[in-house]
Amino acid sequence: MPDRIEQAKRALRADLRERRQTISAHAREVAEAGVAEQLDALVARLGARSISCFLSTPTEPGTHAFVRAALDRGIRVLLPITREDGLLDWSVATADTEITEGLFGLPEPVGDVLGPIAVNDVDLLIIPAAAVDRQGMRLGWGRGYFDKTLGSMEKCPPVYAVIFDTELIDDVPRDVHDQPVTGVVTPTRTLPLAAHTS
Template sequence: MDGSIDSEKRALRAELRERRQQRSAAALEDASAGIRQQLDTLVAELGVRSMSCFLSTPTEPGTREFIAGALARGIRILLPITRADGLLDWAVAEEEGATAEGMFGMSEPVGELLSPVAVNDVDLLVIPAAAVDRSGMRLGWGRGYFDKTIGSMEKCPPVYAVVFDTELVDEVPRDLHDQPVTGVVTPTRTVTLTTR
C-alpha cells in the first residue's frame, strides 16, 4: 500500500471514529430505526431471501433491529466471523443467537461455522464502512476482510454499505485492493452508486 494513501486513510478513519463516538444515545437509537426501515425497503425491492449482514457495534448505525425483524420474516442471514488469515467464515443468524467477542473485540455469532464460500449464494451483501464516496469506493476500518470477500466472489450480488448520512462523501482515499460497493444505506436514505 502506498504510504501517503495509508496515512490519509488512517487520518480519515480516526476522524470518523471520533465523530461516531460523539453521537448521543438518542441519535444512535434514531439511526438504528432508520437503518431498519431503509434495509427493510431494500430487501423487499430486491426480493431478498438470503443475505449477509453484520452485528453493529455500539457506535455504528444499528443493524440489530433489522436483523431481528428480517429473521422473523424468514430471511436467511449470514453473519461474518473473522479469521486470522484475513478471510471471513460465516454463521447463520438465529433469533436468540449467542454471541462472543471476536478477534478484534467485536461481537460475533457463536454457532456452526460455514466456510468463506458460504456467502456465494446470497442475494445481497450488507457490510460496514467508515465512509463511502459518490463513485462507490468504500473506506473500511483497515483490515481488508470485506474487500477480500467481495474481490473473491465469482458472481457478486449487490453490495450496500451501512453508514451515517454524513459519511457519504465526495471522495475517499483508495488503493488497488479496495472494492467498490453498489450503494449505501443511511438512516434516511438508500443511494445506488454503481452497477457492480
C-alpha cells in the same frame, strides 16, 4: 505512493471514529430504527431471500433490529466471523443466536461455522464502512476482510454499505485492492451509487 494513500486513510478513519464517538444514545436509537426501515425496503425491493449482514458495534449505525426483523420474516441471514488469516467465516443467524466478542472485539455469532464460500449463495451483502464516496468507493476500518471477500466472489450480488448520513463524502483515498459497493444505506435513505447500477 501507497504510503501517502495509507496515511490519508488513517487520518480520515481517525476523524470518522472521533465523530462517531460523539453521537448521543438517543441519536443512535433513531439511527438504528432508520437503518432497519431502509434495509427492510431494500431487501423487499431486491426480493432477497438470503442475505449477509454484519452485527454493528455500539458506535456503528445499528443493524441488530434489522437482523431480528429479517429473521421474523423468514429471511436467511449469514453473520460474519473474523479469522486469523484475514478471511471471513459465516454462521446462519437464528432468533436465539448467542453473540460473543470475536477478534478485534467485534460482536460475532456463536454457532455452526460455514466456510468463506458460504456467502456466494446470498442475494445481498450488507457490510460496514467508515465512509463511502459518490463513486461507490468504500473506506473500511483497515483490516481488509470485506475487500478480500468481495474480491474473491465469482458472481457478486448487490453490496450495500451502512453508514451515517455525513459519511457519504466526495472522495475516499483508494488503493488497488479496495472494492467498490453498489450503494449505501443511511438512517434516512438508500442510495445506489455510480460504480454499479444494481
